[in-house]
Amino acid sequence: MLYIIGLGLNDERDLGERARRIAQKAECYCELYTSRWFGSIPNLQALIKNKIQLVNRAFLEEGSERFIESAKKRKIVLFVPGDPLAATTHINLMVEAKKRKIPVKIIHNSSIFSAIGETGLQLYKFGKTSTVPFSGQTDSVKNTVKQNKKAGLHTLLLLDLQSENSTYMHPEIGLQLLLHKKIISRKDKVVFASRLGKTSDIKYGTVSQLIQTKMDTPAVIIIPGKLHFAEKEFLELVEIKKKSQINIKKEITKRIPKVKVRRKIKKYTRKISKPVKRITKKIRKVTKKKQKRRKK
Numbered sequence: 001m002l003y004i005i006g007l008g009l010n011d012e013r014d015l016g017e018r019a020r021r022i023a024q025k026a027e028c029y030c031e032l033y034t035s036r037w038f039g040s041i042p043n044l045q046a047l048i049k050n051k052i053q054l055v056n057r058a059f060l061e062e063g064s065e066r067f068i069e070s071a072k073k074r075k076i077v078l079f080v081p082g083d084p085l086a087a088t089t090h091i092n093l094m095v096e097a098k099k100r101k102i103p104v105k106i107i108h109n110s111s112i113f114s115a116i117g118e119t120g121l122q123l124y125k126f127g128k129t130s131t132v133p134f135s136g137q138t139d140s141v142k143n144t145v146k147q148n149k150k151a152g153l154h155t156l157l158l159l160d161l162q163s164e165n166s167t168y169m170h171p172e173i174g175l176q177l178l179l180h181k182k183i184i185s186r187k188d189k190v191v192f193a194s195r196l197g198k199t200s201d202i203k204y205g206t207v208s209q210l211i212q213t214k215m216d217t218p219a220v221i222i223i224p225g226k227l228h229f230a231e232k233e234f235l236e237l238v239e240i241k242k243k244s245q246i247n248i249k250k251e252i253t254k255r256i257p258k259v260k261v262r263r264k265i266k267k268y269t270r271k272i273s274k275p276v277k278r279i280t281k282k283i284r285k286v287t288k289k290k291q292k293r294r295k296k
Helices: 017-024 041-048 057-061 064-072 088-099 112-119 139-150 171-180 229-237 245-255 258-295
Strands: 002-006 027-031 052-055 076-080 104-107 130-132 155-159 189-194 201-206 219-223
Touching (some): 002 017, 002 088, 017 076, 017 104, 041 052, 057 088, 064 076, 064 088, 076 088, 112 155, 112 189, 112 219, 139 155, 139 219, 171 189, 171 219
Parallel strands (some): 002 076, 027 052, 130 155
Antiparallel strands (some): 155 219, 189 201
């Protein structure tokens, strides 16, 4: 029997009771290259009271036949971040096992594909998903965004990672790449969602606003399609507000020292006072002449 068990988005505490009992009586493996996970192997071992072997991409993809064949004779557990079937690697393992008539059991858990509902966007209104790669090859991203926009659907953009050296793309970097490739414009509104299910951070605003916003990883970028009024209502709560003109004026006056302001006022009053004095003199002369005429 082959068990593929999801670890969820957070840490080992997201593991359910059923998954723990299965893992206690099986040969256990774990991969952490498909997504970022905030737990630790020692803590997971202590929880299931069993040893776990950490495996890499080559072990599961190049050596998949040997791994699957071992499930013919004994119970094998593969722990994966998020949900077991969110990554194509795990779907391929399931298919290969079924071809060899090896029973497969999937123990589901939370994943980014369900957690994005925390942004207030309705799940059934999401279109095709794409990944923004470090390589800068964004043709598939461009096609995905274009197709989804045409259909009025939201686009979920995952951000690339290199787990072997713990490198994760930040959303502002992904946004810069999309802007450079002219997939989006500075006026477009997008959503940043970071560490959903852990210390969730969600922001909504224009590309110009969000490109200056730093957020933790793992994170995703969402390009909204046609918004329902309920979606709009939620996004307004997390929207980066534009600074009003009054606030801008206050900020400007704070930056200028009071002494400088006083000097400027004095200079201005001096300039005004000269012509004002001339006018008052003329008025006095005219009034004196009138008074003399009246006396006569």
